[in-house]
Amino acid sequence: MTSVPTEEEVLDGFAVEPNHDDATIRRYLLAYPQYAESLIDLSRELSREIPEDGPLSDREIARIDLAVRRYAERPAFTQPTVGQCRAAAKELGVPRQVVTAILECKVAVETISRFAREKLAAQFDATVDGMIAAISGPPTSASRSYKADGQPSVGEKVSFERVLREAGVAEDVIADLVAKED
Template sequence: MNPGVRKPTREEVLDAFAVEPQHDRTVLERYLKQYPEYASELVELSREVSRNIGTDQNPLSAHESRLIDNAWHHHAPIETKSGTDPLAVLSVQQSRDIAKKLDVPRQIITAFKERRVRVETVPKPFLAALAEALEFSIEALVSSLSYPSVPKMARSYKAEVKPSVGAAVSFEQLLVDAGVSESRRAELMAKGA
C-alpha cells in the first residue's frame, strides 16, 4: 500500500466486494490477500452472496435498487476514471473553450485539471458554472477533484529542470497568480454570484 493513501474501512471493503460482478474463489482470494484483517467478514459475505436465492423472492424495492446503484457508483474502479473524471479527457481546445466561457485564463482550467486547487476554497457558483461547462454534476466534479494530482508528463518546458508540482492553493491565490484583475476576482469570489 502506498504511504499517504487512506486505507478503506471495513464497510467500504465489504461494499466493494458485494458489488463485484462475480463472487468466485479468485475474487475472494484477491480480497483476502488485500485485506486479511477482514478475512472472516469477507468469507461470511462471500457465503451470503453465493447462496442460491429462489425465484419466489420479492423483487427489490425502488429504494433498495437506488442503494445498490449508489454503492456501485461509489466503488466503481478508478480505472474507469476517464468516464467519471470530466477533467481527465479535456483536450487543449476544450480547455480553451471552457476558459473562454467562464471568462478566466486557461491556466485556471489547467490548475483544476492538475488538481492544484483546494476545492473547498472555490465558491459554489464557480463550481456550478465549471460543472455546467463540463456537462457534469457538481457532485461528480467535486469527487473527481479529490483524485491525486495529475503529473505534467505531457507538457513541455523550456527550462533545463522540470518544475515540480507545488502544493494545492486556494482559488483566490490561483486567480492572483494568473493575473486576474481585482474586479474580476471579486466577481468570481462572490458567494452569491
C-alpha cells in the first residue's frame, strides 16, 4: 500500500533540496499538484533575499517576542481532561480505551505514528515533545486501584497497532493510523 505523503512531508522534502531552481520546483509541482500553492509560497520564501547583518525591525522583534511568550506559556504536558480525551478519541476515530492506554503509558511510544502523536498533542493542547516525555514512563493505572495478593509488577508495553486491534478498531482506520509514519 503506497501512501501519499502529507503536505508537510512534501514541503519538508522541498526545503532540504540542495537547489530550489526552476527544475526542482517543476519536478515537485508535477509530482504533487495538490500542494502547488504551498510549494510556490515556500519556493518564494526560500528565494527571498534576507539581509544577514541588518538589525531586526521593531515589528520583527515584536513578532518574535509574541511567539516566544506563546511557546513559554504553553505547558509541555498536563493531564488532559475527560473532554479532551473524548475529543482525541473522536479525532483519531478510536474508542476512548485507546487514548487511556496511551495516557497510562501502556503503549510503546515509538510505535505510535507521528500523525497520531501530533493529533493527540493538538487535542491535549500540549507540545509533541512534552506529551512524548509524559507517556514514555512506566505503565501506570491511575484510574484503577486493586488489592493484590502478590508483589505488583510493571506490565510490558505493547504496540499501538496491538492496542488498536484489541479495541476492535476497523482495519482501514488502523491502516491509516499506523501507516502515517515519520
